[in-house]
Amino acid sequence: MEAEESERNGHESDFALMVAGKGSIFCGKFFFTFAHHLSCFMESYPVISFDNTEFAFEYKSGKQLKKARFLFNLMGMPWLVRLGTRFAPWSIRSGLPVKGIIRNTIFNQFVGGETLEETAPVAKTLGEYHVKVILDYGVEGGDEGEQGFDHAAEEFIRVIKYAATQPNIPFMSIKVTGIARFGLLEKLDQMMHKNEGTLMKRYISSLEQLPAHEKEEWHKVRYRMMQICEMASRHKIGVLVDAEETWIQDPVDALTIMMMDTFNKVTCVVYNTIQHYRHDRLNFLIDSCKAAEQRNFILGAKLVRGAYMEKERRRAAEKNYPSPIQPDKESSDRDYNAGVEFCIQHLDRVALIVASHNEYSNLLATQLLQKKGLPLDHPHIHWSQLYGMSDNITFNLAHAGCSVSKYLPFGPIKDVIPYLMRRAQENTSVKGQTGRELALIKKELQRRGSQ
Numbered sequence: 001m002e003a004e005e006s007e008r009n010g011h012e013s014d015f016a017l018m019v020a021g022k023g024s025i026f027c028g029k030f031f032f033t034f035a036h037h038l039s040c041f042m043e044s045y046p047v048i049s050f051d052n053t054e055f056a057f058e059y060k061s062g063k064q065l066k067k068a069r070f071l072f073n074l075m076g077m078p079w080l081v082r083l084g085t086r087f088a089p090w091s092i093r094s095g096l097p098v099k100g101i102i103r104n105t106i107f108n109q110f111v112g113g114e115t116l117e118e119t120a121p122v123a124k125t126l127g128e129y130h131v132k133v134i135l136d137y138g139v140e141g142g143d144e145g146e147q148g149f150d151h152a153a154e155e156f157i158r159v160i161k162y163a164a165t166q167p168n169i170p171f172m173s174i175k176v177t178g179i180a181r182f183g184l185l186e187k188l189d190q191m192m193h194k195n196e197g198t199l200m201k202r203y204i205s206s207l208e209q210l211p212a213h214e215k216e217e218w219h220k221v222r223y224r225m226m227q228i229c230e231m232a233s234r235h236k237i238g239v240l241v242d243a244e245e246t247w248i249q250d251p252v253d254a255l256t257i258m259m260m261d262t263f264n265k266v267t268c269v270v271y272n273t274i275q276h277y278r279h280d281r282l283n284f285l286i287d288s289c290k291a292a293e294q295r296n297f298i299l300g301a302k303l304v305r306g307a308y309m310e311k312e313r314r315r316a317a318e319k320n321y322p323s324p325i326q327p328d329k330e331s332s333d334r335d336y337n338a339g340v341e342f343c344i345q346h347l348d349r350v351a352l353i354v355a356s357h358n359e360y361s362n363l364l365a366t367q368l369l370q371k372k373g374l375p376l377d378h379p380h381i382h383w384s385q386l387y388g389m390s391d392n393i394t395f396n397l398a399h400a401g402c403s404v405s406k407y408l409p410f411g412p413i414k415d416v417i418p419y420l421m422r423r424a425q426e427n428t429s430v431k432g433q434t435g436r437e438l439a440l441i442k443k444e445l446q447r448r449g450s451q
């Protein structure tokens, strides 16, 4: 009720001046400073090592490590991953008996369980090593239809209430496609692109142009989002709003910024995700921070590089529009690291989550904090890696005293298949990632004298 009241009285119009969507407020000097200082101070502070495999895999038995070695070996074969990523979704849909194989391999490596309750032993084990958990109910564009969206919102709220009872689950994540029709998000996004002005202005104009039944449909989406954020605020659990495809992202950003303006006045409850493989996102981050200053809220910023690169490029080529993705990996890296530096320079206004498996970016954040004389467990910085990947980063950061977590998805196998397929593709396509994981696992097995 409270959520509905406050949502109905919503103050979208107050946002007219917020977040320069199409305009750019880019500061060239920022890059110069960044590039100039980076190499100097990376060398002058005690460096956290990500090579310690004893800390990295302390929580895994020899048997578990060998299983992980087997899986990463398989994922190192691109032809097998290509075949698997086509075959697995189809075989699940056709009812073939493949769930057992999936559960015992890729599912156990990357997913916490099929139900919320099944994640408990994993969270407990991680907690023993000072690693926290971000619970991720793995529904993605799940059951379409109002009932399905209401159900997803209820599930998100159940996750929040559960997290509040646990010692090491400070965050949960949501996907707006879990509570909104993809087609409606896409339509709003298209309308927003046609309208002029700041992100919020374009959002408001687009809402006004929607037909009555879709206005009502969007009203329900906002109401679900309000309920989730309000419950999170009450229970002191952070809500991380995942970023998805660019062609639905504008309304997701607008909605998330509105939630931040409502719930992030004193502490940071709501976080937006910023994908630095997009060439426009460093500016967006800077604009979001300005909006937070103007409106006096804390900007929650989870920085990622981005998980949909091939899909984005393919669509841009098919539909003949300029790709929103950076021209090369170096540009994504440059903007990501500049984003980390920008957030750390503004930690009084920004609560940062470094969500990455890139060793350099993770280390950079620790070095920048040290350079500023700030503690590694500063309340406005957190690091996170996906469950099943980069344990060397997570556990060594935890060992050094950083606030760090594993992103732990859960859900029925059929629902987490898209997530699993992304992990398989990522581990086969990311240059060196599988090799790095494998080398670390082998090193640890060798250290334990086990082959």
Ligand SMILES: Cc1cc2nc3c(=O)[nH]c(=O)nc-3n(C[C@H](O)[C@H](O)[C@H](O)COP(=O)(O)OP(=O)(O)OC[C@H]3O[C@@H](n4cnc5c(N)ncnc54)[C@H](O)[C@@H]3O)c2cc1C
Pocket (backbone or CB within 6 Å): 241, 242, 243, 244, 273, 275, 277, 304, 305, 306, 307, 308, 309, 325, 326, 327, 328, 329, 330, 332, 355, 356, 357, 358, 384, 385, 386, 407, 426, 430, 433
């Ligand atoms: C905790 C957590 C939460 C996440 N949440 C989200 C989310 O909400 N939304 C989302 O989209 N992703 C999310 N991701 C995934 C993330 O976006 C990356 O796909 C993944 O982490 C790999 O990037 P990296 O920073 O670990 O670094 P690296 O392994 O160094 O970089 C790989 C990434 O660089 C980029 N890249 C690679 N090649 C090129 C190229 N040729 N040109 C331009 N860019 C290139 C791609 O983004 C690729 O994924 C999340 C990751 C983590 C750890």
